[in-house]
Amino acid sequence: MEENNNDMVIPDIHSFDQVLHRARQKASGKRTRAAFVVPSDVDMLKAFTKAVGDGLLDPTIIGDEELLKKNADEHGLDLGDSKIIDMNQPDMAVATAAQMAIKGGIDLIVKGRMANDDFLALLFARELAFFSRKKTACHIGVIKPERYPKLLFLTDAGVIIEPDLKQKAALIQNIVEFTGLVGVNCPRVALLAAVEVVYPQMPVTTEAAVLSKMAERKQITGAHVDGPLSFDVAVDMPAAHSKGITDSAVAGQADALVAPNIETANGIYTAMSLYGRAEVAGLIYGGRVPVALGSRSDSMENKYRSIVLGVIAST
């Protein structure tokens, strides 16, 4: 650990370059078996072929083969040794990838062009058993804003609309597992709210206080947890100090942010992607295999980062 930036603790792994380096190391042992579904998203196709070219993936592409080849030709993309399963119905492509994951045939799914909620609805189909009832699934976004010296892990911008207390505890657990895979140990998890004071009329603040206590009593382990914290207090040490919060392991130096609801997480994620000059990546964590996905208007580079994260998260 190195310390700077007004005493902020910066983990050894604090940039996407380092994450990519880790992914490369991992792939040098064994490439991640990845299935790309509905490949008509050209930016994601570019990102996917780049990851194939970088030797990260053992690739399968499930989708309309004719369209795939046309797109690849038009954009000069090399599909490498990709196995192609010709299937022009997106629903079937998703179900096929999920079944491959369940049978242990792939380690990662990469989502192409399909609305996130439609895609998730397919994966959540009970008969598919892609998600286990014992494990909470969530979206984890990873953000590296230009003006923050380390990675920020954000949940949940994609799966749970309004997590209750129990689900929030599970989200923290997922963050602990996921940051561990990335190489950030004992993350500093901020439970976000509009204020850093506990107000009974704001249930988000009382829940955050309860979760902090649960962490203090080791009902939640593997992370420093504090909340309620407002955004600036979570990530800006002077702001934390000016609000009188000086004894928190999290305030001013958060590694992870748990948002009170999906709108908030989604808003922060896209605000950072569009205006924070941030590098971002996202995936669905908690299923049989991780699912790499981008926000649909994400750049090719950010979609590539999502795949890299998926490589790291796959087992």
Add this chain to the structure above:
Amino acid sequence: MEQKPIHSADELIRRAVALAGKGRKRTIAVAAAQDVDVIGAVSQAQAEGFLNGVLVGDANLIEKTAGEHSLDIGHLNIVDIKDVTAAAHGAVKMAAEGRADAIMKGFLPTSALLKVVLDKQYGLRGKNTLSHCAVLDIPGYHKLLNLTDGGMVVRPDPEQKYQILENAVLVGRALGLSPVKVAVSAAVDSFSEKVPHIHSDIDYVIPTAKKTLEDIVIQGPITFELATSKRGFEYKDETGLVVGDADIFLMDSIEECNLVAKSLIQFAQAVFAGVIVGAKVPVSLVSRTDTVKNKKASLALACLLADYYDRTKVWK
């Protein structure tokens, strides 16, 4: 009289200065002014010539604070009222009697000040709930974006949500926008039955706005990305006049609005002007963590809004 719409924080401040130059300088009464950030903000705005400040509060403390921080308060009026609540009443009374055009929060909790503002004896209540507008100048976005409500109503019911929108539209008009483009927030792009507020937005908030408010365009529920990004627009084949061009982003909880606004201020270098709307005078507040420019922009916004109220007699 009508001027070009204001699309940046700099323009907001310039316009407030220009207004003052035309003899429409606005007076702001500060409630319990013994606060270094507030004195600093008002003294600077007064020095730039866009408002008259009246510091209502503990005169000794005000002078001491100003002295300790080398703030020039020579041109500011001071009304000596030591008790904090009494000072709030003093400032609000000035507004009620037309001696001040806007109220600013000093050294007391927001809730304590607003209780006085809403005190029936002053007649400053409007018909709507009070709400906070965070008007952001976000580098990379081509116009100001009003995020609301990240400060007052924790979880608006449909009627409150409509009122928050109506308040925000007033700010849009004060900024000279025509039409005012409103996006109603959604978590996901497509219609999702699971999002709790989707039905009340579609069945109540949006139709009520269309029926009641003139010269607005409203669309939603749509995501922040779709509301503000042409990139999303090109990609998603979405149509609609608000996509990529929203002036107002109406959100569904205090958390959503507050956190998204603060993330933009923190990491996107957005300049922020905030104001509480819904009373017959604007209520301005600045916080310790605001930059000099944020504070200036907030006061300029209060001046423009006060001028708009005066010009249009919207509360008469």
